[in-house]
Amino acid sequence: MNVYQYIILYNILFMVRRLFFYIMFLFTCLWQSSVNASNSYYEINIQEEIGSTSWLHLKNGMDEAHKQNVKAIILHLNTYGGLVVYADSMRTRILNSRIPVYVFIDNNAASAGALVSIACDSIYMRKGANIGAATVVDESGEKMPDKYQSYMRSTIRSTAEAQGKKTVVENGDTVEKWRRDPRIAEAMVDEHVVVPGIVDSAHILTFTATEAVANGYCEGVYESVDEIIQSSLKDSNYNIITYQPSFYDSIMGWLMNPILHGILIMIILGGIYFEMQTPGIGFPLAASVLAAILYFAPLYIDGLSQIWEAIVFVLGIILILVEIFVIPGFGVTGVLGIIFVTAGLILSLVNNDWFDFDRVPTSQLGIAALTVFLSLVFSIGLIAFISIKIGTKGMFKSFALDATQEVDKGFVGVESTLKDYVGKTGVAMTDLRPSGKVQLEGDVFDAVAESGYIESGTNIRVTNSSSAQLYVKKA
DSSP states (O other), X not given: OOHHHHHHHHHHHHHHHHHHHHHHHHHHHHHHHHHHHXXXXXXXXXXXXXXXXXXXXXXXXXXXXXXXXXSEEEEEEEEOOBOHHHXXXXXXXXXXXXXXXXXXXXXXXXXXXXXXHHTSSEEEEOTTOEEEOOOOBOTTSOBOOHHHXXXXXXXXXXXXXXXXXXEEEETTEEEEEESSOHHHHHHTTOTTOOBXXXXXXXXXXXXXXXXXXXXXXXXXXXXXXXXXXXXXXXXOSOEEEEOOOOHHHHHHHHHTOHHHHHHHHHXXXXXXXXXXXXXXXOHHHHXXXXXXXXXXXXXXXXXXXXXXXXXXXXXXXXXXXXXXXXXXXXXXHHHHHHHHHHHHXXXXXXXXXXSOOTTSOHHHHHHHHHHHHHHHHXXXXXXXXXXXXXXXXXXXXXXXXXXXXXXXXXXXXXXXXXXXXXXXXXXESSOBSSEEEEEEXXXXXXXXXXSSOXXXXXXXXXXXXXXXXXXXEEO
8 A cells, every 4th residue: 555545544543433432432421321310319399389380390390300311200298289270280290200200298288289199109298297188269268169179079089090000919809909099089179078987978088197108198108308219219329309490480480370360461451441541652551561471471481372372362452442443332343352352361371272172171271261251350340440539539549630729829710711612623633542632723732532543633623522621523
């Protein structure tokens, strides 16, 4: 071989050698990562009310645990309950996990916490802990109507059934028994459910740790997560990765709260209404736009809302404005606007795919509809209340002028001449939405459009004068 062939051969061998080392380095990293992950447990702390924040923490934590391919996920739970819609989402996520999910009940797993716990592959409890009392109640603690209890009974029963059956030997016979008796789970919701030897028909069922172990609702009583791993899972070579929620996660959880959704809806609608009652563009519109952003943006980021749902909402607002300012009276356009606004707000709260509700729990759809409709009702009531109270004695007095011009202080009455302009024509100096400025015989006056929206530069005619106010319509 000549010198050029030697050079070519040397370069080929050098490249093959480098490629070999790169492959070995990559293999070593992957192997080490696999070893570390296989010896890891992922702990998610839920030490608060079951709600939007705890659901977000569980979802993000489980996503991270699946990425790291850990041995198991351990929920460190202590809660008195919370919202059923989020508890249902949490239990569904747990049941569908490809990695085992265990729960350590540190003190309480009441109501929604019981539902989440029963969904886990294994339940561990601290001495003195409790699980049960899953009756659906309202915010005041009063028991909800039976249709809500019926749904909860079915949900918690099916969750217990999802744990399957086990084969046991009783009196010399091999029989199959539920790992977690669905009737016991149902008795945690309904005081009318009787489980002989466990609960009669007068009480909602709640287990202590010892009772839970005796009846198949707890795999063991331990004092810490480490003790569970070492004593129950028989693992001595492990490490625990704890989910650390970010500030962004906490803010997102707060913005996903149904109560905040209701408040934001009220601000959106109230801002639009009061903006239409004042000339120009001001604070009410800014508040409405900001509330709309805070309502839709977190839902879009979380994957519940889609762009088209926000577009439906905006189209509804446009239709309502067209009905108010362009089309006299209130007809099809206004009704369609209300339907579009309501649909956009409701659909953004549920994880549907272009009106496909197959994956949407009935409870989630019901909660979304109830949140929006109650917010609409409260918005209308609040708007009426504020409109009446502004200018009267009370909390809204500071928003209106309330000075009395006494005669003995030098104030005199002057006869109004505005009525002389009735029937005369002029031009709109600003947009009337419905109030604005008009010009009559070279003078500028405040005026209100009697119906519809009047653009700047439009010829107008004065139709009435009342309470020092001109009323006009298009000439």
